[in-house]
Amino acid sequence: MANSQGALLVEAADSSNIKLVRALYDALSARDSHAVLKLVASDLEWWFHGPPSCQFLKLLLTGESSSSSSASTAADSFEFVPLSVVSFGSTVIAEGCDTARSVVWVHAWTVTDGIITQVREYFNTSLTVTKIGDSDSDSDSEIIPASSDSGNFPCVWQSSLSGLAGKSVPGLVLAI
Template identity: 65%
Template sequence: MMHLLTGASSPSDSSFEFKPLSITSFGNVVIAEGCDHSLEISWVHAWTVTDGIITQVREYFNTSLTVTRLGNSPTKSTVEINPVHCPSVWESSFSNQAGKSFPGLVLAI
């Protein structure tokens, strides 16, 4: 993807297609996940959207990603959330289907 975005290669140089198989949003963060047809490559994109414009893109290949929420939950709760408490709100799924072990990362939002 980086080569295509930076102009180092043209779209015809590669047959890899970015077709999201799942899209989830958490406030201003949008998570898109997909994989190639052979399940050899899984990818996750995390887009930060501000005023309807993508202002930041994080891209992960063959990496298991867990998204956690820091601090207080935006929903009202009778349980007070300790700032150290970081609940997992989303986990990538295609890295598990590939039958391989991938490095894991945590994205805090």
Template identity: 60%
Template sequence: MRLLTGASSDDSFRFDVDPLSLTTFGSTVIVEGCDHGRSISWVHAWTVTDGIITQVKEYLNTSLTVTRLGSAYGSSSTAEITPAHCPSVWESSFSNQVGKSVPGLVLAI
């Protein structure tokens, strides 16, 4: 917390936040990067409202898959959501480059 707010300048906590890819899905922005020096991959999922970041989700050393929920042919509260209606629209790629196995998560938008 002290590093993120600028209250600490301790280099042992230094974390390179160099974005390597940026993708948008409506109001959701996905930014992915990797700190090769520390073997850390990261993904940020930002929600942007009226040009302002209103929510940030951060995933470290986690493989992330973004999927879109809902029917491709309209929505119905009684319709069952099947895998055909939840297509994967983005998958992280840099977690494989840090040379270790990482857990996987699905972010539904």
């Protein structure tokens, strides 16, 4: 009985974290900076892997997209519409694509006490998420290169859209 109650609490937290991340995507789509500010920590930690020309999320989150550069114009027109969103405790993974630009993206959000504190963004990168140790711990995630011997760790999620980029993409492993 205690295990089922614990599972319900984890499921409720996962659901709450997914709702929070979905609310962020809604705010980004609406270009509602006030709503974004309520959802993310003022010291949001951002990590990016991909071509520098695809730093659309950074431009949107920092407000740099309002300048007149061509990168900012591209960021203004870029829509982050997640095609899948899953949660593993405090980590929420969202994946989407823009077939017109031949790009796929994965965001790994960290939610702490009801606010988004970290995002790891992967553009044109295949991502595999593995679980290391206690899944309930809130320890920081560690990036492990795909070439590492990660065979001992169970895969809990893998990118499904990377083939839509229309080109070969690197693969990374995110350990949670």
